[in-house]
Amino acid sequence: MPSFLLSSTFVPLLLGAVAVNPAWSATSGGGNGAASDGADTGLSGRVARLYADSAAVTRQYDTGRQEAAKQRAIAGRDEKLLTHEHGLIAALHQDLGRVARAQYRQGGGLPYSAQTLLPDSAKELIASQGTLARLDLAVANAVIRSRLTEAGLAAEGAQASARWRALQKRNGELVARKQALEAKLEQARWALQSQANVSAASGACRSAVRLDLPGRKTEHPWVAPVEAYRLSAGFGSGGDHWSHGHTGQDFAVPIGTPVRAVGSGQVVRVKCGGAFGMEVVIRHPGGYCTQYAHLAAVTVDPGDRVRTGQLIAQSGTTGNSTGPHLHFEVRSTPEWGSGIDPVPWLAAHGVRLVRPSATR
Structure with a gap:
């Protein structure tokens, strides 16, 4: 029987704002040829920042996709369990009906189902109105428990479905975010390469670019x-x-x-x-x-x-x-x-x- 305890700590954290690296500083070093200009230094830092941000978004998307699959599986499992509970409740209602009809036919005596299932010695022991009431109560309690299970499954399944929809939406936003970052990164990469080609052609390296990376x-x-x-x-x-x-x-x-x-x-x-x-x-x-x-x-x-x-x-x-x-x-x-x-x-x-x- 499911406990209906679904951890929801991860999902709000995942659905929060995409964390990106703060503005990284980049300063030129010395002692390696011509002095590095600010454009080259800033461009290297921009490429590094965009590269790291794109990787971070990719990791968030992969995590979100895995969590969405998990929530979808929970919703599917609960749907199957609900179908089972519906069948069980229908069977219990049939049992209640049989008990009631047997009591009516027997004038309040031992229900027909008990007569057919129990040995003669047991029939004699429970053939009283109080025992019949307890039998009726037991079946009714089983119906109540099944109804509670049904309600819990329905609530958990609805929560899982809602989380799955929210994660799908967020994953779509992450894909758009990654595409935008990749477009910017591609431009910055080739701008950096163009400057590197100038240095390689002249044979004079710029000074080291000091990137303040984690x-x-x-x-x-x-x-x-x-x-x-x-x-x-x-x-x-x-x-x-x-x-x-x-x-x-x-x-x-x-x-x-x-x-x-x-x-x-x-x-x-x-x-x-x-x-x-x-x-x-x-x-x-x-x-x-x-x-x-x-x-x-x-x-x-x-x-x-x-x-x-x-x-x-x-x-x-x-x-x-x-x-x-x-x-x-x-x-x-x-x-x-x-x-x-x-x-x-x-x-x-x-x-x-x-x-x-x-x-x-």
Whole structure:
């Protein structure tokens, strides 16, 4: 029997206003070439803010869709239980009718149903008006209990249906909100990429863009360089855009995707121009270096100490690139030509990359 206790704490919270990140500040760093202008700094911050807001709305939509499905299932279950209760109540009413008719025919004696169901010894014990009254009361009480169950199921089902309709409406609003954010983000991404192309063409990087982003805490000493991706060209693969085998692992991601240090270390190179476009190289304890290339913006300067998961850049498509992606290398030195396959190297450090079929 359902208890009719449906938690409603989550739904009002979900139906509240969409929380977005507050206005994030962005200031230029120094010591990395020409001074960064305000347009570039503000544009990087705008891309980062829109990127995070879009991701937040997506998470809210996914949560709301799951909750809507849950409320729809509750309403469907209650509808089935109500049908069962209606049948039970109809049967109890038939029992009451049979008892009443039997009492009438027997002149108030033992009802016919009791005569046919009970042994002779039991018939003799309960063949009195008081016992008949108790039998009638028992059936009547069963009807009342079933009616209460019916009312509870109807109320719970109505509440679940109302919540489902409210969630569906809110999810529609979230879809519209995400579409608007994505349109703004797409414009900001390509504006950022245009400025990055100018830097890559001139070979002079702007100073690091210091984005005041929320920190990403991790208990792991190593992480993937981007959080959502599709693996594309792998280490050693052939292609028209490199003369020998591919020297890294490509992560297909949109322009402006946050790029993070896979482990703690020190920035040893920030460079613009050439085949890699805008790039960052970090040396880690133990001597290995990691390279992040084809970037649209950089948030660190040479000599900076970075921690695992720290934002170091925004992805792009500068240099010898066929489209937006992050080119990631693991090297035994900071220089090109000393690369090793990043996938098993990351796996050996506890980071298993997700294959294309499991990513967006």
